[in-house]
Amino acid sequence: MVILDKMEAQLRPAETDMAPYSAKFVTQANGDKFVVWQADRPDVPQLLESIKPLMTVEKDFYDIVAARMYSELLGWYRYRVKDEYCLVGTINGEIVGLANGRMVDDKTGMSYHTIALRQGLRIGAQLFAAKMEYHFDFLGQEEVWIVAESPNGFKRWMIEYELEPRFETWHELGGVPTYVLTKALWEKHKVMKCGGRRPVPEAMLEQAKQMILPETYAQIGGYKRHA
Amino acid sequence: MPRCREVGIVGVGHTRFGRSTVPYVDLCCTAAVEALDDAGVKTGEGHGVDQVFLASMGAQMLNRQSGIASGLVDTLDLRPAMAETVENGPASGASAIKLAYMAISSGMCDVALVVGAEMMRVVSGWEGTDFVATMLHPEAEYPYGLTLPSFAGMFTRLIMDKYGVTEKDLALVSVKNHENAMHNPGAHIKLVPQLEIITEDEDKDVINPYVAEPLRLYDVCPVSDGAAAVVLCAMDVADRFLKKPIRISGIGQATDTHAVAERAVPTDLLAVRLAAQRAYEMSGLGPEDMDVAELHDAFLILEIVESEEVGFFKRGDGHLAVRRGDTKIGGKIPINTSGGLKAKGHPLGATGVSQVVEIVKQLRGEAEGRQVEGAKNGITVNFGGFGNNVVSIILSKEAE
Numbered sequence: 001m002v003i004l005d006k007m008e009a010q011l012r013p014a015e016t017d018m019a020p021y022s023a024k025f026v027t028q029a030n031g032d033k034f035v036v037w038q039a040d041r042p043d044v045p046q047l048l049e050s051i052k053p054l055m056t057v058e059k060d061f062y063d064i065v066a067a068r069m070y071s072e073l074l075g076w077y078r079y080r081v082k083d084e085y086c087l088v089g090t091i092n093g094e095i096v097g098l099a100n101g102r103m104v105d106d107k108t109g110m111s112y113h114t115i116a117l118r119q120g121l122r123i124g125a126q127l128f129a130a131k132m133e134y135h136f137d138f139l140g141q142e143e144v145w146i147v148a149e150s151p152n153g154f155k156r157w158m159i160e161y162e163l164e165p166r167f168e169t170w171h172e173l174g175g176v177p178t179y180v181l182t183k184a185l186w187e188k189h190k191v192m193k194c195g196g197r198r199p200v201p202e203a204m205l206e207q208a209k210q211m212i213l214p215e216t217y218a219q220i221g222g223y224k225r226h227a
Numbered sequence: 228m229p230r231c232r233e234v235g236i237v238g239v240g241h242t243r244f245g246r247s248t249v250p251y252v253d254l255c256c257t258a259a260v261e262a263l264d265d266a267g268v269k270t271g272e273g274h275g276v277d278q279v280f281l282a283s284m285g286a287q288m289l290n291r292q293s294g295i296a297s298g299l300v301d302t303l304d305l306r307p308a309m310a311e312t313v314e315n316g317p318a319s320g321a322s323a324i325k326l327a328y329m330a331i332s333s334g335m336c337d338v339a340l341v342v343g344a345e346m347m348r349v350v351s352g353w354e355g356t357d358f359v360a361t362m363l364h365p366e367a368e369y370p371y372g373l374t375l376p377s378f379a380g381m382f383t384r385l386i387m388d389k390y391g392v393t394e395k396d397l398a399l400v401s402v403k404n405h406e407n408a409m410h411n412p413g414a415h416i417k418l419v420p421q422l423e424i425i426t427e428d429e430d431k432d433v434i435n436p437y438v439a440e441p442l443r444l445y446d447v448c449p450v451s452d453g454a455a456a457v458v459l460c461a462m463d464v465a466d467r468f469l470k471k472p473i474r475i476s477g478i479g480q481a482t483d484t485h486a487v488a489e490r491a492v493p494t495d496l497l498a499v500r501l502a503a504q505r506a507y508e509m510s511g512l513g514p515e516d517m518d519v520a521e522l523h524d525a526f527l528i529l530e531i532v533e534s535e536e537v538g539f540f541k542r543g544d545g546h547l548a549v550r551r552g553d554t555k556i557g558g559k560i561p562i563n564t565s566g567g568l569k570a571k572g573h574p575l576g577a578t579g580v581s582q583v584v585e586i587v588k589q590l591r592g593e594a595e596g597r598q599v600e601g602a603k604n605g606i607t608v609n610f611g612g613f614g615n616n617v618v619s620i621i622l623s624k625e626a627e
Contacts, residue, residue, distance in 0.1 A: 029420035029434050029445060060351070120418065122444070126433060151351040195430030221248035 013082035018103055021087060021134045023205055024196030028121050032091045035200055035208035036130045039086040044077035046211045047086065050095040051115060057219045061150035062115070068149075068173070069113040072100055084112075087134065089127050091118070093210035099127040101135070101144070109135035109144040110172060114153070119218045125156055129194040132161075136186045144181045147171045157181075161189050231332040235465055235472025236622070238266025238458030239584040244415040244572030246348050247452035251290045255281065255299050255344040258454035258577075262340065263303075266458040267469030270304040275467070276458075277336030279303075279310045282323035282343035283576035286312075288358055290346055299342065309336070316362045317525070318611030319343065320455070320579025321618035325478050327459045337464045343580030344454035355450050359575070362612050367486040376447060378487060378613045379526035380439030385494050386528055387441060390543040394441055397527045398426045399549050401445045401569060404524065407556065408566025410596030413581075415451045415572030446527045451572030455581035473587045476512065476604070477621035479505025487613050496529075496536045499608055502619040503537040506606065510621045514538030517621075518602035519589045520560060521582035523610035524567040530554075533608050534562060537619070556599060564589060564597045579609035583620055590624040 023037035039047060054066035075081035081102060089097035096118035101111045111131060116124035135141045146163060148154040157163060163179035171178040200208070215225050240261025247254050260270075268274060281296040292298075296310035315322040320343035327339035347355050360374045386392050402422050408414035425435040425445050435443045458468070465472040481501035484490050490497070507513050514537060522537070524530035531545035539560050540548045553559040565571045565585040568578060586605035588594045607620045 026430050026433060027424055027428055029425050030418045031421050031424060120416070122434065122436075129433070151353055155353060192432045192436065195433035197429075218246065221246075 012079040016083050016103060018083060018085065019138045019140075021085070021138055022198055023200045023208070024130070024198045025200050025204060026126060026196045028091070032121075033204060034096070034121070034123070034126065035090050035204060036087055036127065036196065037090075037200070037205065037208055039088050041077055043088070043211065044073050044086075046213070047073055047088065047095070047098060050117060050211075050213050051098065053217055053220055053223060054115070054117070059219065060152055062219055064149050065113050065115050069098065069100060069115055072112050085134070087127060087130050088208075088211070089123055090208040090211065093207045094212040094214060096214070097123040097127045099131040101131055103139060103141070104145070106140070107142045109139065109141045111144050111146045112173070117214050117217065125193070126195070128157060129190070130196070132181060132186055133190070133194050136183055142183050145169060145171050146179050146181060147173050147176045149173075149176070161185055161193070232334060233462035233474060234328045234331045234459055235462050235474045236457050236583065236587050237460050237465060237468040237470050237472050238262040238264070238268065239587050240265060240456040241413040241581060241584050242454045243413050244451040244453035244574060244577075247346050251286060251292055251344065251346050252295065252298055252302055254346060254452065254454045255295070255342050256302055258344065258456040259299070259303055259340060259342045262456035262458050265470060268338075268458060274305055276305050276308045276338050276340050278327065278330050278339040279305060279308050280323040280327050280339065280341045281310070281312045282319035282341065282580060283312060283345055284314055284316055284319050285345055285347060285358055285575060288361075289350055305340070315616060316611035317523070317573070317575045318579055318609045318616050318618050319576040320581065321583070321607065321609035321620055322480075322579065324457065324459070324475075324580065324583060324620060325480060325618055328475055328478055331459055331461050338458065338460045340456065340458055341580055342454060342456040343577035345574035345576045346452045347450050347574060348452050352450060364486040367488065375525070375613065376439040376442065379447070379528065380442050382493070382613075383441055383526065383528040386532060389494055390546065392528070392531060392546040394443070395422075395426050396531065396546040396549055397442070397446045398422055400524070400527045400530050400554075401425070403549075403555055404563050404567040404569040407564050407597050408570035411566050411571055413453075414566040414570055415449055415453070416566070416570045420445050442526055442528070448525045448568040448573040451574045453572055453574035453577045453581070455577045455584050457580060457583055457587070470591070471625065473590045474623045474625055475620060476623040477506035477508070477510030478618070479503060479507070479509065480616070480618045481505065483615045485612070485615055494532075496532055496614045496617075498614050498617040499533050499536040499610065499619070502617040503606065503608065506619040506621045507538075510623065512604055512621060512623070516604050517560060517606050519564060519586060519599045519605040520562045521565060521567070521585050521605070521607045522562055523578070523608050524563055524569050525573055525610070527569060529610065530562060530567065533610070534560075537606060537608060556597060561599050564594060564599060579607070579618060582607040582609060583622065586622045590622060
């Protein structure tokens with residue numbers, strides 16, 4: 001076992017002490033409280049379960065986003081990705097979306113994926129904004145590298161945030177064109193994009209961390225988790 | 228206007244709007260079968276349906292299907308009924324009903340089935356917006372990147388400046404229509420936004436962002452799949468069917484300039500006014516006789532302005548009526564009891580038919596939680612282009 005432990009330690013990346021994301025809540029149009037909080041490594045198995053059903057949904061590239069996010073979160077859980085984080089969005093304790101990324105160094109962040117499990121409330125847009133908020137306002141970084149895998153993502157990130165194209169920079173997600181959100185662009189757009197109140201009341205945060213799995217997915221007709 | 232045979236509606240069908248999980252023709256058939264069942268029409272030999280019209284704006288472009296009416300007739304086992312596909316932009320549905328009315332009224336046939344259907348969610352929102360924009364002027368508008376939301380944004384700004392309409396007035400319409408949709412099993416959006424949150428909350432720009440300023444997310448209709456169907460018949464053969472007919476008492480249609488910039492008064496919806504006037508004239512009724520209305524609220528400013536153009540309120544007073552609650556169920560003239568395009572959804576070719584389905588249900592007393600008590604007459608406005616081709620239909624309940 002000692003040998004195995006030593007081998008495992010050599011496989012694991014060195015970890016940087018990252019500032020934590022302070023949980024917040026955003027009141028949705030219908031009055032629901034959308035809580036965004038940072039997951040810990042032990043939360044990952046439940047998060048994986050929440051996105052697993054979407055890995056076969058071709059529409060809107062849910063399959064690629066869910067499958068890649070699954071592997072990224074698994075990589076974090078099994079200590080194979082350096083300095084990764086995941087923000088969880090919940091409503092009434094149910095997981096409605098996830099956003100993840102990692103810190104490349106103290107100046108640069110790398111956005112991985114954002115996925116909305118519940119549709120119709122702009123969950124994805126709010127989670128992406130929270131992710132950028134983490135990079136700039138908590139980690140104090142200067143820029144975030146971003147790619148899009150769906151037209152929706154391209155519209156939401158590249159166009160709405162006026163991202164700077166930097167195609168010579170290779171993002172970790174396969175060399176597709178890289179765009180960059182700079183600190184200046186973040187400051188320009190965050191007023192209209194990033195909401196939320198802090199602190200989250202204790203009871204609300206406790207409920208959020210129940211991480212209830214969705215029973216149905218609008219993206220998968222007829223799906224019922226406990227059919 | 229010389230009148231031929233009277234025409235009524237004896238069957239209605241409607242799918243749940245939203246995202247379809249079935250192919251296009253199956254979607255059409257779902258609504259059609261419900262309407263045929265409602266009327267008591269059996270398919271197959273001796274079905275008695277003489278004519279089928281299928282209304283769609285985008286099946287050819289979005290679903291790569293053409294000649295669909297022929298396929299629909301065959302799938303429904305309604306051969307050898309005559310069949311045509313009707314395309315008139317977002318007013319395709321009401322246009323198809325008009326053509327069915329003409330076919331029956333002329334004596335060419337006794338019974339017609341009209342199906343309106345659209346499957347728009349097969350493409351991204353961007354592609355959908357671009358597809359809808361193809362109905363704009365091909366030289367003066369479309370090449371410059373104009374879209375329907377951008378026109379609606381500019382139109383809203385003009386109306387706000389001229390008449391004092393506010394963003395909160397639009398939100399009031401939004402909340403009303405979403406509330407109505409909660410009682411409509413066929414509605415796409417099942418969520419009621421709270422007025423204070425979407426207009427005043429510190430996070431309103433995040434949860435209700437501008438789509439085309441001053442229009443926000445909750446001021447514009449969603450992109451929907453869906454189908455609706457009606458069975459029309461000559462009133463003199465109505466006793467063949469299960470349901471008592473709801474009579475089509477008036478139909479009016481009018482057009483306006485293709486390029487919006489060429490209109491004399493950019494804040495007017497002249498084609499809406501003329502279409503409604505023609506429908507009133509044909510029916511012998513006026514706005515004061517209407518008990519319920521389905522107006523084309525793809526963008527909420529349209530519901531307000533159309534409510535003025537069809538004569539319910541003076542020009543510039545539509546938003547004041549909204550503030551008073553006149554357009555709610557129980558108010559002076561309930562508008563968009565179905566949830567409207569805003570909350571029920573707007574599958575383009577289906578919309579005009581869906582509006583008529585709602586009025587028929589209201590006049591039959593079958594609208595359940597959204598019923599307007601004692602409704603006898605109702606009007607629809609189906610709006611094509613940015614108001615360059617409008618069809619209005621008046622339906623009346625026959626005396627018991």
